[in-house]
Amino acid sequence: WSPFVVSAPGKLILFGEHAVVYGKAAIAGSLDMRAYALVTPRADNKARMVLPDIDVDVLFDSHTLPLLQSTSLSHPSEVEALVPDSINIPEGPGRTAVLTFVYLYGCIFAERDRNTGFTICVRSLLPVGAGLGSSAAFNVALSATLLQLTGQLREEGAGAGDRKLINQWAFHGEQVAHGTPSGIDNSVATYGGFLKYVKGEPSVNLESSHALRVLITNTNVPKSTKALVAGVRALRDQHPSVVDGILDSIHSISISAAALFQSVGEDEAYLERRMQDIIRINHGLLFTLGVSHRSLERVREITAARDLASKLTGAGGGGCALTLIPGGIAGDDVEVVVREMESEGFCCYQTVVGGGG
Ligand code: MEV
Numbered sequence: 001w002s003p004f005v006v007s008a009p010g011k012l013i014l015f016g017e018h019a020v021v022y023g024k025a026a027i028a029g030s031l032d033m034r035a036y037a038l039v040t041p042r043a044d045n046k047a048r049m050v051l052p053d054i055d056v057d058v059l060f061d062s063h064t065l066p067l068l069q070s071t072s073l074s075h076p077s078e079v080e081a082l083v084p085d086s087i088n089i090p091e092g093p094g095r096t097a098v099l100t101f102v103y104l105y106g107c108i109f110a111e112r113d114r115n116t117g118f119t120i121c122v123r124s125l126l127p128v129g130a131g132l133g134s135s136a137a138f139n140v141a142l143s144a145t146l147l148q149l150t151g152q153l154r155e156e157g158a159g160a161g162d163r164k165l166i167n168q169w170a171f172h173g174e175q176v177a178h179g180t181p182s183g184i185d186n187s188v189a190t191y192g193g194f195l196k197y198v199k200g201e202p203s204v205n206l207e208s209s210h211a212l213r214v215l216i217t218n219t220n221v222p223k224s225t226k227a228l229v230a231g232v233r234a235l236r237d238q239h240p241s242v243v244d245g246i247l248d249s250i251h252s253i254s255i256s257a258a259a260l261f262q263s264v265g266e267d268e269a270y271l272e273r274r275m276q277d278i279i280r281i282n283h284g285l286l287f288t289l290g291v292s293h294r295s296l297e298r299v300r301e302i303t304a305a306r307d308l309a310s311k312l313t314g315a316g317g318g319g320c321a322l323t324l325i326p327g328g329i330a331g332d333d334v335e336v337v338v339r340e341m342e343s344e345g346f347c348c349y350q351t352v353v354g355g356g357g
Contacts, residue, residue: 008140011133024251035137131314136185139173192357219295221318283311291316
């Protein structure tokens with residue numbers, strides 16, 4: 001076989017974070033920042049995974065690989081026990097990547113008598129741990145690679161059936177990485193575009209013909225998603241009807257956003273203005289839930305001074321904010337905003353949301 005490249009995008013939660021935990025709708029879109037896997041054959045029947053961005057270079061030899069293939073796991077959380085002593089597992093994100101490889105290789109190659117030697121090298125433009133779905137992009141690229149190597153993908157360029165399979169395995173990869181993920185990240189990385197997501201239901205692709213230009217600002221302030229989710233829960237325990245009213249409002253924002261993405265015939269400037277309205281309102285509601293942060297308020301102030309709308313994205317408490325860049329704004333004005341953000345110690349990425357999976 002010939003070398004091939006697989007890529008998958010990161011994700012941005014546009015609306016509905018935190019409310020989604022309580023069964024409300026969230027809207028997420030794919031980023032034009034992607035993870036890329038280059039897969040090349042090797043003659044020695046070994047498998048090597050190289051992730052230069054996070055210092056991983058592991059080699060599974062021809063004794064280890066059949067072992068991985070023959071061990072059945074009932075749940076991704078059991079994977080630690082499978083890693084042979086000969087494999088040096090790094091710490092940090094590299095550890096998660098190696099465990100995911102072991103799990104997905106073992107399951108996808110199980111009971112297949114293919115002796116395929118390969119090297120997979122993954123590079124990513126997505127910052128790790130910033131809430132932009134870097135692990136889901138990696139898991140989609142890895143799952144597609146392993147399915148391709150075992151001849152399980154049918155359609156050139158991955159059609160609907162292939163994507164369903166890739167998404168299922170990528171979700172298992174996410175379970176290795178995050179325990180009990182909602183599934184929104186791997187769905188966005190597989191299908192691309194804009195998705196409406198409600199916990200426990202299949203995600204709905206909004207089939208939007210729109211794409212959004214967005215400035216993502218990483219405040220570089222570390223956050224704990226677990227603590228922030230727990231904080232909202234504690235507030236809701238104290239003030240159930242008040243907090244439920246806020247969560248319902250966030251739900252309505254997601255529904256309005258879905259309608260805007262699906263609208264046809266409206267001019268883009270009108271859509272952008274409505275989108276800016278709901279971005280501002282959604283951020284205000286998240287602020288009242290106590291999940292903003294000084295750094296995120298600074299982002300909001302800097303952009304509001306130029307009539308731009310920003311909101312936190314993901315868990316809040318630091319992490320990233322998004323700012324809608326309207327079509328009419330001059331590139332120089334965006335550069336001024338970027339420089340102001342950088343002088344606060346933040347990093348910015350200009351990106352387009354809603355591209356392919
Ligand atoms: C975190 O990216 C999004 C939250 O809604 C948590 C979750 O959905 O699991 C805050």
